[in-house]
Amino acid sequence: MAASTLFExxxxxxxxxxxxxxxxxxxxxxxxxxxxxxxxxxxxxxxxGYAVRNPELTIATPDHGVSTLPGRNIxxxxxxxxxxxxxxxxxxxxxxxxxxxxxxGQGIVHVIGPELGLTQxxxxxxxxxxxxxxxxxxxxxxxGTGRSEVIHVLATQSIYQKKPKQMRINFNGTPGKGVTAKDxxxxxxxxxxxxxxxxxxxxxxxxxxxxxxxxxxxTICNLSIEFGAKVGMIGPDDTAYDYLHGRRFSxxxxxxxxxxxxxxxxxxDAGAKFDREIDVNVANVGPQITWGTSPQxxxxxxxxxxxxxxxxDAARRDAMNGALDYMGLTPGQPIAGTPIDWVFIGxxxxxxxxxxxxxxxxxxxxKVKPGVSAWVVPGSQQVKQQAEAEGLHEVFKQAGFEWREPxxxxxxxxxxxxxxxxxxxxSTTNRNFEGRQGPGARTHLASPSMAxxxxxxxxxxxxxxxxx
Amino acid sequence: xxxxxxxxAVAAPLLTPNINTDVLIRVEPMIKVPKxxxxxxxxxxxxxxxxxxxxxxxxLNKPAYRSAKILLAGLNFGCGSSREPAVWALADxxxxxxIAPGFGDIFFNNCFQSGMLPIVMPVETVEKLxxxxxxxxxxxxxxTVDLERQVIVTPSGxxxxxxxxxxxxxxxxxxxxxxGVTLAAKAKIDAFQANDLAQRPWIxxx
Ligand code: SF4
Numbered sequence: 186m187a188a189s190t191l192f193e194x195x196x197x198x199x200x201x202x203x204x205x206x207x208x209x210x211x212x213x214x215x216x217x218x219x220x221x222x223x224x225x226x227x228x229x230x231x232x233x234g235y236a237v238r239n240p241e242l243t244i245a246t247p248d249h250g251v252s253t254l255p256g257r258n259i260x261x262x263x264x265x266x267x268x269x270x271x272x273x274x275x276x277x278x279x280x281x282x283x284x285x286x287x288x289x290g291q292g293i294v295h296v297i298g299p300e301l302g303l304t305q306x307x308x309x310x311x312x313x314x315x316x317x318x319x320x321x322x323x324x325x326x327x328x329g330t331g332r333s334e335v336i337h338v339l340a341t342q343s344i345y346q347k348k349p350k351q352m353r354i355n356f357n358g359t360p361g362k363g364v365t366a367k368d369x370x371x372x373x374x375x376x377x378x379x380x381x382x383x384x385x386x387x388x389x390x391x392x393x394x395x396x397x398x399x400x401x402x403x404t405i406c407n408l409s410i411e412f413g414a415k416v417g418m419i420g421p422d423d424t425a426y427d428y429l430h431g432r433r434f435s436x437x438x439x440x441x442x443x444x445x446x447x448x449x450x451x452x453x454d455a456g457a458k459f460d461r462e463i464d465v466n467v468a469n470v471g472p473q474i475t476w477g478t479s480p481q482x483x484x485x486x487x488x489x490x491x492x493x494x495x496x497x498d499a500a501r502r503d504a505m506n507g508a509l510d511y512m513g514l515t516p517g518q519p520i521a522g523t524p525i526d527w528v529f530i531g532x533x534x535x536x537x538x539x540x541x542x543x544x545x546x547x548x549x550x551x552k553v554k555p556g557v558s559a560w561v562v563p564g565s566q567q568v569k570q571q572a573e574a575e576g577l578h579e580v581f582k583q584a585g586f587e588w589r590e591p592x593x594x595x596x597x598x599x600x601x602x603x604x605x606x607x608x609x610x611x612s613t614t615n616r617n618f619e620g621r622q623g624p625g626a627r628t629h630l631a632s633p634s635m636a637x638x639x640x641x642x643x644x645x646x647x648x649x650x651x652x653x
Numbered sequence: 654x655x656x657x658x659x660x661x662a663v664a665a666p667l668l669t670p671n672i673n674t675d676v677l678i679r680v681e682p683m684i685k686v687p688k689x690x691x692x693x694x695x696x697x698x699x700x701x702x703x704x705x706x707x708x709x710x711x712x713l714n715k716p717a718y719r720s721a722k723i724l725l726a727g728l729n730f731g732c733g734s735s736r737e738p739a740v741w742a743l744a745d746x747x748x749x750x751x752i753a754p755g756f757g758d759i760f761f762n763n764c765f766q767s768g769m770l771p772i773v774m775p776v777e778t779v780e781k782l783x784x785x786x787x788x789x790x791x792x793x794x795x796x797t798v799d800l801e802r803q804v805i806v807t808p809s810g811x812x813x814x815x816x817x818x819x820x821x822x823x824x825x826x827x828x829x830x831x832x833g834v835t836l837a838a839k840a841k842i843d844a845f846q847a848n849d850l851a852q853r854p855w856i857x858x859x
Binding site: 201202204205206208210212214221233235238239241242250264265268305307308313314315328329330331332333334336337340341342343345347349379380383384410413414415434436440441443444447479481500501503504507597598599606616618619620621624625 | 668669670671676680684698727732733734735736737738740755756757818831832835836838839849852853855857859
């Protein structure tokens with residue numbers, strides 16, 4: 186048999202019918218609904234006269250619209266209460282397993298999939314959310330879909346897709362001090378641009394990926410969509426199997442052995458061909474921070490804000506000028522030392538236990554600068570419980586951070602948790618788009634430890650100065 | 654879904670690269686405002702000044718382009734979130750066709766679900782079209798987009814060919830409901846799952 190890639194193997198084994206021209210109808214193994222799409226999708230499905238084909242392959246959790254205020258309930262955000270009630274009613278009516286607001290298992294869709302063992306190597310995983318690429322960190326083929334596709338999946342447990350091209354990105358070497366998975370992927374986006382992966386399924390490989398924890402891999406895959414790749418994935422290995430063993434919905438008993446045998450057939454064969462291949466030497470990467478309004482607007486923390494005069498063409502120059510204007514920055518100014526008002530540690534990019542440990546190591550024994558609002562929002566109930574068992578919540582609280590309930594919170598500001606116009610944040614999220622954290626709010630993306638360091642300094646700062 | 658066959662309309666040039674779906678529709682109106690009424694919220698942050706008055710400098714506010722149904726866009730248009738209301742908001746503003754050097758992959762898929770035609774053209778062609786779309790005072794010229802023939806007809810009558818995947822083109826021309834089509838072949842899904850259950854029981858029983 187010809188050498189084949191991880192992506193190809195999963196794609197081929199999920200084809201229900203081949204429609205020619207690269208199009209196929211694919212089987213969906215796992216589908217997650219969230220509070221922003223569940224009610225409207227399920228109502229429309231019903232109104233069009235269809236039923237959920239496989240409710241047992243669908244799960245749901247409220248994350249985008251829930252308050253993260255300690256002691257929250259369904260009415261904490263009054264404008265969101267109708268949406269949450271509709272969510273509860275419709276998921277129940279359709280027989281879909283929901284992990285409700287204050288129930289074990291609740292959390293951000295892309296955090297709970299892996300931690301519950303619902304995300305598995307070789308599964309085709311979809312969700313009406315672009316960061317579904319995250320699940321590729323465990324060797325799943327995951328991608329985000331629009332509302333119409335969600336309804337199609339609910340009705341048919343399948344989805345039409347055109348086969349994308351394939352790209353492999355090799356991260357080789359050992360990252361330096363203070364350099365995390367988040368820095369590696371932000372650096373890559375800066376190199377190849379916000380559209381560098383358009384039309385491609387991306388596989389990450391190389392010695393830095395092999396040595397990386399599953400949580401780091403999930404962070405890497407999470408940002409695939411930020412350079413246009415709908416799919417980002419990593420070949421499953423012992424690190425992935427160890428992570429999945431014994432999780433709530435992981436295969437167990439005889440099925441575990443059968444699953445492992447299957448998973449071991451999945452990694453890309455030697456000699457398999459990619460349409461494009463990129464090598465990154467991670468030893469050259471420093472802690473990253475964004476300066477503009479696209480994830481490609483990223484620099485090393487010791488660099489200066491770039492000059493639009495260096496842009497290739499007029500449209501790019503205008504875009505850079507617009508971004509600088511929005512962000513209130515001047516070309517040539519060092520990014521370090523820029524004062525900030527907010528720090529947000531959370532989101533499906535960086536709200537897992539390892540992220541909180543990294544941020545906690547910086548916060549421990551230090552104080553948040555007066556005037557800075559700093560939030561830690563764990564990605565799930567499970568992350569929150571684990572962090573509390575380790576005493577991390579006390580570390581954060583003593584330093585002056587707010588310790589909150591699981592949800593998307595200020596990543597998207599869909600639940601009313603937003604930053605005032607003109608204020609500036611360092612956030613561990615994935616999008617520094619205009620208005621993302623609130624109209625007129627200015628977002629700088631960085632790693633959890635860089636965000637914690639910014640909270641302490643009250644300004645963008647090189648975290649390595651705070652590391653022993 | 655409303656079929657797309659042929660369209661003659663003004664084309665508005667907005668070539669900023671990487672326009673993301675958060676810019677097309679912010680999250681609050683996306684949640685609160687129903688499909689069909691999203692037009693006023695499309696490009697909200699750019700169309701209005703902080704006091705909610707219209708920004709006269711924004712291209713889509715200029716009298717010549719208010720009736721535009723074709724958008725000439727920049728690289729990576731519609732990148733970011735999967736939110737389909739980004740397409741609905743453009744549709745509610747009157748757009749039926751977007752011509753750009755490239756699109757966000759999820760946005761591109763979403764377009765076809767709402768009868769919006771996304772056409773990929775080389776950068777130079779989009780720039781040329783943008784020049785041809787320049788207004789004289791309050792008047793901008795008409796272009797025709799013909800999906801049947803797969804050509805854009807410029808104001809001077811020149812044909813510029815484009816290509817849409819045959820399957821997607823058919824669906825747009827006919828305004829198909831793809832769930833109906835898929836369920837007509839339900840036996841294939843049943844057979845796939847029966848076979849797969851034997852191979853990977855842990856996917857179905859957990
Ligand atoms: S944390 Fe942010 S990016 Fe992730 S799913 Fe929630 S809103 Fe989307």
